[in-house]
Amino acid sequence: MRCPVCRAENAVGPYCRRCRVDLSVLWRLREQSERHRQRAWALAADGRWAQAIAWAEHTDACCDGRDGARLRALQHLLQRDFTGAWHWFCQARRPRATS
Ligand SMILES: [Zn+2]
Secondary structure, rough: OOOOOOEEEEOOOOOOOOOOOOOHHHHHHHHHHHHHHHHHHHHHHHOOHHHHHHHHHOOOOOOOOOOOHHHHHHHHHOOOOOOHHHHHHHHHHOOOOOO
């Protein structure tokens, strides 16, 4: 989790290891995002693509979105939406900023 105040990476919460700002809301959003991502993968495994995409849209609000972007790329690809798949493929390959 990257601190929005000092940009330090934090492996555990709820407080930033460097500036001690409370990141608990961001940690909860990350957990929620992970649950949505898991639900999206489960729906994709059942071939329920439209629902899987809808759940995937609820991911990545504040976190590293690479896994969510990969999920969306796969879902769009399997629906033969190549433009959407390319967009999310590029998002998934975008390098992360470092602190
Ligand atoms: Zn910080």
